[in-house]
Amino acid sequence: MDAKGLRHSQPLALGFRLVCLFAIGWLVHQSQLRSDQAGRRPVRLSEVKVFLPEAHQLRLNSGPAGGLRVLDQQGEQIGLATKTMPHSRSVKGYSGPSDMLLVYDAEEQLLGIAFRHSYDTSSHVDDVARDYLFMEQWNGKTRQQIAALEMRDISAHHIVSGASRTSEAVLQSVHLRAAMGGEAASRPQMRIRWQDVALLVCVVLALLLTFTKVPWLNRRKAWVQAAIAIYIGLISGDLLAQSLIVSWAQHGVPWYSVLGLVLLLAAALIIPWSTGKPIYCTHLCPHGHAQRFLMKITPSRWRPKLGQPEKWSFGLLPGLTLATILVITFWRLPIDLAGMEPFDAWAIKGVGMATVVIAVVGLIFSIFVPMGYCRYGCPTGFLLDLVRRDRKGFRSRDWWLLALLALSVALYWLPYPFG
Numbered sequence: 444m445d446a447k448g449l450r451h452s453q454p455l456a457l458g459f460r461l462v463c464l465f466a467i468g469w470l471v472h473q474s475q476l477r478s479d480q481a482g483r484r485p486v487r488l489s490e491v492k493v494f495l496p497e498a499h500q501l502r503l504n505s506g507p508a509g510g511l512r513v514l515d516q517q518g519e520q521i522g523l524a525t526k527t528m529p530h531s532r533s534v535k536g537y538s539g540p541s542d543m544l545l546v547y548d549a550e551e552q553l554l555g556i557a558f559r560h561s562y563d564t565s566s567h568v569d570d571v572a573r574d575y576l577f578m579e580q581w582n583g584k585t586r587q588q589i590a591a592l593e594m595r596d597i598s599a600h601h602i603v604s605g606a607s608r609t610s611e612a613v614l615q616s617v618h619l620r621a622a623m624g625g626e627a628a629s630r631p632q633m634r635i636r637w638q639d640v641a642l643l644v645c646v647v648l649a650l651l652l653t654f655t656k657v658p659w660l661n662r663r664k665a666w667v668q669a670a671i672a673i674y675i676g677l678i679s680g681d682l683l684a685q686s687l688i689v690s691w692a693q694h695g696v697p698w699y700s701v702l703g704l705v706l707l708l709a710a711a712l713i714i715p716w717s718t719g720k721p722i723y724c725t726h727l728c729p730h731g732h733a734q735r736f737l738m739k740i741t742p743s744r745w746r747p748k749l750g751q752p753e754k755w756s757f758g759l760l761p762g763l764t765l766a767t768i769l770v771i772t773f774w775r776l777p778i779d780l781a782g783m784e785p786f787d788a789w790a791i792k793g794v795g796m797a798t799v800v801i802a803v804v805g806l807i808f809s810i811f812v813p814m815g816y817c818r819y820g821c822p823t824g825f826l827l828d829l830v831r832r833d834r835k836g837f838r839s840r841d842w843w844l845l846a847l848l849a850l851s852v853a854l855y856w857l858p859y860p861f862g
Contacts, residue, residue, distance in 0.1 A: 452836025457716065459837070460830045463844045464712075467769075468692040470851045474773050475693035484560055486511055486524055486544065494546040494554040495522045513546070523547040526559060527616040530623060535697035536563040536612035538690035543616055551586045555579065556617060562690055565779050566787060567606035574603045577610055581617065590622035605680075605790060608701060638679055639703030645671045646710050649726035653714075668732055676729030676789040683711055683723060683823055684787070685768050686780035693772075711827055719832040724817060724824050730785055730802070731817055731824075734809040741810050749812065757818075761825035762843045766850055768822060773854035784823065785816070 491498045491513055500514040501524065510525030527534075528542035539562025546554045556578060561568045571577060580601050581589055592600075603610040648667055651660055660667065675681055681704050688708070691697075698705045711723035724731050749757070764783065771778050781787045785802030805816030817824050829844045 453832070453834070456836045456838075456841065457832060459841065460716065460844060463848045464830055467848055467851045470855045471689065471692040471769075471772055472695075474855055478775065484528075484542065486526055486559075490544055490557065490559065491522070491524045491546055493557065495548075497521055510545075521549050522554070523551060525620055527620045528560075531616040531619045532694070534612050534615045534619065535694060535700060536561075536609035537567055537606075537701070538687045539563045539694045541568065541609070541613060541616065543613060543620070545617060545620060547586060553581050553584050553586070553589065555582055556613075562694055563609050563612070564686060564690075564781055564787075566781065566790070567609040570606040571603045571610050571613060574601075574610075577601045577603050577613075586621045589618060592618055612700065634700065635702055638681070639701070639706075641674060642679065642681055642703030642707055645675060645727060646707060646722075649722050650710075650714075652726050653720050653722050654718075668726060671727060672729035672732035675727060676732075680790040681707065682728065682730070682786040682789060683708055684781065684784050685765075685822055685826075686784075688823070688826070689768065689772050689780060712830060715827055715831040717832060719834070721824075721827060721831060723827060728824075729789060730805070730821075731814070733806060734814050734817060737806065737810050738813045746811055746813065760819055761822050762847075764820075764822040765826060765847060769847065769850055769854060773851070784821070786823075 486501065488498060488501055491501065491511075495513055497515045498513045498521065499516040500518070501511040502514060504510050504512045504523060510523055512520050513522035513524055515521045523546070525545045525547075526542055527545070528540065532540050534540055541561035541563055542559040544557045544559050546556075548554055558568060558572050600614055601610075602614075648660075648671060651657055652664060652667065687704075691708075696705055707723075707727070711727070714720055714722045768780060768783065770776070771780065779797075782797035783801070785798060785805050787798040788802035801820075805820055808820070809815040809817075812819070829840055
């Protein structure tokens with residue numbers, strides 16, 4: 444293709460990638476809405492019995508609190524049960540909202556709360572559910588007292604270390620549900636935290652390393668990248684992953700509560716799409732930095748040369764993983780997407796074995812094949828590369844994007860075949 448043809452093909456290719464990406468996200472979101480409308484997960488008597496063993500019946504409550512009246516065997520009201528969803532659907536933790544059960548006694552004093560269902564990261568939910576100081580901090584308070592609590596000062600409440608965003612979302616959900624009675628809750632106000640500012644600083648440093656030649660920064664490039672990797676990987680744990688991206692596509696982007704993480708994802712998508720520079724994979728991902736470190740300290744004699752058949756076979760893995768993730772997402776299979784990538788292993792606390800295995804195997808593979816996991820295993824990096832600008836305009840990987848869109852359309856319309 445001549446130079447003029449290349450100039451005309453680039454905008455078409457960029458538009459094609461953007462349309463495909465948004466179309467897949469829209470289908471995931473619509474599929475989730477359809478699933479929510481099909482089943483609202485009504486409160487079961489067995490859930491309430493955990494807090495009120497004498498509970499015998501549940502009846503709709505017509506009072507301002509809404510929810511369900513809890514009756515004993517004689518038909519006397521002994522308590523009240525409410526759930527936070529769908530009223531507080533807009534309150535999202537790290538990757539999605541949680542449905543909490545609140546059970547009060549006959550005097551409307553809270554007996555306890557429990558997770559009913561959560562779209563948030565499962566390891567974070569488990570950490571919060573096991574922290575009794577957090578889960579029981581409202582016990583004994585009336586609904587009016589909980590509603591009167593000041594939510595602006597989150598630090599005044601017990602927050603679960605390592606799952607701060609999930610626990611903050613539970614705080615807000617419980618407060619909103621207690622405050623609103625039977626009415627719909629308003630959208631929470633945006634909060635900018637120091638973690639958001641720190642992530643923004645990391646993004647700015649990555650942009651400077653990518654697009655400028657600042658002498659003092661380039662002389663300290665290795666130290667800057669190490670600091671970014673330590674902060675994102677070990678301190679904040681704010682890595683991009685398919686579990687996060689899929690959950691945001693399903694439930695909406697919680698920009699008001701995790702602004703820094705939203706800006707990180709925006710930069711990771713927009714910069715490669717507009718300039719061709721893979722800023723996240725090159726400068727921000729701690730797992731990528733770990734592989735670069737291994738590449739520097741590993742003798743070259745340890746690295747076997749891969750032939751074209753091996754490269755082609757390994758190159759299929761990230762795309763096939765993305766296709767598998769779409770199947771799991773559309774068909775609601777009980778598989779934790781976080782366990783399909785190594786990034787939760789950086790959080791250390793509450794990490795699943797599958798994540799650890801993928802992280803360790805990926806790093807060992809990268810000892811022998813430079814950047815092996817990034818090149819041949821990472822579905823998130825593969826997705827970011829699918830939308831990347833290319834001076835040639837259209838390229839062979841665009842077929843992957845078209846195939847993933849076709850798969851999403853098919854999964855959206857095809858029913859789950861096994862039940």
